[in-house]
Amino acid sequence: MANPRRISSVEADFDAERQPPTLAGVSPSSPYYPLLDAAPVHDEAAFNVWLIRLPILAISGAILWAMLMALIAAAYLRTTDGRIIPGVSIAGMNVGGMTPAAALAAVEMGFTYDDSAVFTFREPTTGQFWQFPARDLGVTLDATATIQAASALGSDGNLLSDGVEQALVWLNGRALAPVVRYDQAAALAALARIAAEIDRPAIDARLTFDGARVETTPAQIGRVVDVRATLARLDAAILALTPGGEIPLVVSDTPPIAWDAENAAAQARAAISAPLILVADDGRGESLGPWTATPEQIAALLSIAPVTDADGTQRYAVSVNLEPFRATLNDLARGLFVPPQAGRFHFDDNARALLMIQSAVEGRTLNVDETLRRMEQALFDPTNRLVLMAFDFQPATYHAGVTAAELGITELISTGRSSYAGSPRARIDNIIVAAARFDGIIIAPGEQFSFNQWVGDITPEEGYVSGKVIYGGRTIDGVGGGVCQVSTTAFRAAFYGGFPMVERHAHGYRVGYYERGDAEGVGMDAAIYTGELDFRFINDTPYHLLIETSVYPATSTVEFRLYSTNVGRRVIRQGPTIQNVELPPATRYEVNENLQSGQEMWVDWAAEGAYVEVERVIVDASGNEIRRERIASQYQAWGAIVQVAPGDARAA
Numbered sequence: 001m002a003n004p005r006r007i008s009s010v011e012a013d014f015d016a017e018r019q020p021p022t023l024a025g026v027s028p029s030s031p032y033y034p035l036l037d038a039a040p041v042h043d044e045a046a047f048n049v050w051l052i053r054l055p056i057l058a059i060s061g062a063i064l065w066a067m068l069m070a071l072i073a074a075a076y077l078r079t080t081d082g083r084i085i086p087g088v089s090i091a092g093m094n095v096g097g098m099t100p101a102a103a104l105a106a107v108e109m110g111f112t113y114d115d116s117a118v119f120t121f122r123e124p125t126t127g128q129f130w131q132f133p134a135r136d137l138g139v140t141l142d143a144t145a146t147i148q149a150a151s152a153l154g155s156d157g158n159l160l161s162d163g164v165e166q167a168l169v170w171l172n173g174r175a176l177a178p179v180v181r182y183d184q185a186a187a188l189a190a191l192a193r194i195a196a197e198i199d200r201p202a203i204d205a206r207l208t209f210d211g212a213r214v215e216t217t218p219a220q221i222g223r224v225v226d227v228r229a230t231l232a233r234l235d236a237a238i239l240a241l242t243p244g245g246e247i248p249l250v251v252s253d254t255p256p257i258a259w260d261a262e263n264a265a266a267q268a269r270a271a272i273s274a275p276l277i278l279v280a281d282d283g284r285g286e287s288l289g290p291w292t293a294t295p296e297q298i299a300a301l302l303s304i305a306p307v308t309d310a311d312g313t314q315r316y317a318v319s320v321n322l323e324p325f326r327a328t329l330n331d332l333a334r335g336l337f338v339p340p341q342a343g344r345f346h347f348d349d350n351a352r353a354l355l356m357i358q359s360a361v362e363g364r365t366l367n368v369d370e371t372l373r374r375m376e377q378a379l380f381d382p383t384n385r386l387v388l389m390a391f392d393f394q395p396a397t398y399h400a401g402v403t404a405a406e407l408g409i410t411e412l413i414s415t416g417r418s419s420y421a422g423s424p425r426a427r428i429d430n431i432i433v434a435a436a437r438f439d440g441i442i443i444a445p446g447e448q449f450s451f452n453q454w455v456g457d458i459t460p461e462e463g464y465v466s467g468k469v470i471y472g473g474r475t476i477d478g479v480g481g482g483v484c485q486v487s488t489t490a491f492r493a494a495f496y497g498g499f500p501m502v503e504r505h506a507h508g509y510r511v512g513y514y515e516r517g518d519a520e521g522v523g524m525d526a527a528i529y530t531g532e533l534d535f536r537f538i539n540d541t542p543y544h545l546l547i548e549t550s551v552y553p554a555t556s557t558v559e560f561r562l563y564s565t566n567v568g569r570r571v572i573r574q575g576p577t578i579q580n581v582e583l584p585p586a587t588r589y590e591v592n593e594n595l596q597s598g599q600e601m602w603v604d605w606a607a608e609g610a611y612v613e614v615e616r617v618i619v620d621a622s623g624n625e626i627r628r629e630r631i632a633s634q635y636q637a638w639g640a641i642v643q644v645a646p647g648d649a650r651a652a
Contacts, residue, residue: 084150085166087173095150096169104147111141111178117244119234121194124248130194138186139238145179182238187231194249195225202254205261207268207304207316214268216261222254257306257314264304264316270382271320272299276375280389283338283364291332293325298379320379322372333366336389342398344440347409347546347563354404354546357440360396367392398442407442408543414562414571416493419516420485421556426465427482428553433463434486435549435558443545448502449494451487451528451535458483458530484527485558486549487535488514491526493547493560494537495631498571498618502536506633510607523576523612523633541567569626574615582609585639589650592643601643609637 084103086096093110095103114135122129153174154166202222208215229250237245276293301324307317340363345354370390378387404410420431437455458464458480466479484507491504507514507527515521526535539545546563584606592601611634618627644651 138183142179219256226250363394414497430482509638568621582637587640595645604641
């Protein structure tokens with residue numbers, strides 16, 4: 001037997017509704033029996049369904065009712081087509097039901113904000129004020145746009161939405177704001193007119209130079225209307241359609257760049273109050289100068305500029321640019337320069353000590369930068385206008401406190417001699433002057449000796465006189481004849497001291513002076529010509545070298561003595577070797593207009609030409625050769641030159 005199917009309560013309800021039970025055969029135990037009871041029993045499911053259905057039916061009914069009423073209202077309002085919806089107002093004026101033209105006229109007549117709203121602009125410090133109606137500030141009513149906005153209400157073209165909007169306006173009313181135009185350009189123009197009356201520029205305190213006078217102008221604070229900030233305040237008031245009122249002007253104070261000029265003026269007046277006087281001394285106590293900077297020159301170099309202090313205040317600062325004086329000081333520096341001069345000494349053989357024969361001189365150089373600083377310092381002092389020039393000092397290398405032991409000067413190590421016998425007076429005088437230039441000088445270890453450096457300028461101002469000199473391959477009249485006698489003697493001392501030669505030149509032809517008193521003197525000369533030919537050697541020992549010179553008139557000799565420490569070397573001279581001897585040409589006679597008939601003057605003497613070599617062999621204390629050097633000289637043949645009176649047949 002099949003199992004019976006269970007029916008859910010929903011299905012049961014469905015079947016019961018589809019097939020209602022009949023009265024016949026109903027028993028008290030039937031599920032439909034309670035329907036016939038005098039006291040009915042409610043079905044719980046049916047009750048819940050109606051709780052949902054009833055609100056929906058109520059809302060739908062309300063919507064249908066509203067739509068019906070809207071359609072009725074729209075149908076009514078369509079009878080007023082072309083007019084503004086009733087209930088519309090503009091700025092408090094009821095324009096509902098009016099034609100656009102009537103509403104336009106009413107709004108234009110009723111809108112008075114542009115004339116009634118008056119704005120007062122007040123200057124906050126002085127209280128000065130300016131008044132403008134809104135119309136003068138660019139405020140105008142756009143009546144046409146306003147009425148167009150009112151007429152557009154409920155006129156979208158959708159029957160349902162238009163009807164609803166019209167009904168709502170009719171029932172509730174609608175207040176519209178008028179369309180107001182605001183031209184900021186007019187407001188800016190009004191504020192610009194106010195600013196033109198208030199604005200004033202800041203005036204700096206100024207200094208004015210008028211010749212020797214300094215004048216000041218006091219400072220003035222500037223005032224400027226901030227038009228943009230004030231306009232922002234006005235914009236807010238107009239956009240809110242406030243009925244006029246006071247608009248505080250935004251005014252800014254502009255401080256001057258420089259508040260005070262009096263302190264700077266006092267400095268400027270001091271700067272041009274009197275000349276600046278520069279003075280110096282010559283290093284020996286004698287005054288030099290003065291040199292003057294005039295007030296006019298100083299005034300042209302003054303500069304005035306505003307500066308900001310740490311606290312934010314501003315002032316004028318006076319400065320001076322003294323750089324234009326630098327070129328002048330540099331020119332003066334050359335004349336004020338004092339080179340350091342080492343002391344000069346002789347060697348005392350008995351005491352084995354140095355004897356000072358000439359004091360050391362401290363060198364100095366003008367310190368241009370410090371002198372300019374002193375000038376600037378004195379410039380602003382009206383009571384002291386004297387400026388002492390500043391110098392940098394350089395101590396002399398060899399001073400009074402130096403000792404022979406510390407320099408290694410202990411003995412005589414070599415000597416050079418030459419004879420000037422037969423020399424004219426002028427030549428002898430020049431020999432004496434030149435030899436003295438070298439007496440007592442000290443050459444440091446590794447230092448190079450330069451004859452031209454120590455002999456200095458060969459000029460009359462330095463004590464030299466005119467005489468015969470060899471130049472350009474011949475003997476001519478010139479200042480300094482005889483100086484080569486001294487350079488030849490110095491060469492011989494260096495030769496026998498074993499010092500390396502750096503530069504040495506032979507004379508153009510053999511000179512008899514240098515071969516007298518020494519049978520082997522040929523090839524042992526050294527020619528110099530300042531600026532072109534020099535004689536140089538190096539002190540290659542670890543000891544200082546002292547040079548002493550002497551001129552002995554009794555024997556007509558010049559002598560160089562070199563003192564140092566003997567390093568254990570000796571010098572052996574070999575030669576001279578004379579080759580390629582060339583006889584002198586015939587004597588040449590020249591006319592001298594200053595000679596009388598029968599007179600003659602010998603200018604040059606005949607000399608043979610030859611190539612000459614001298615060898616220097618340097619050996620140590622044991623006789624071992626250290627170094628061998630060849631010193632070569634090429635002499636040209638030279639004929640005698642004799643000057644004679646005009647008309648002398650020999651000159652022809």
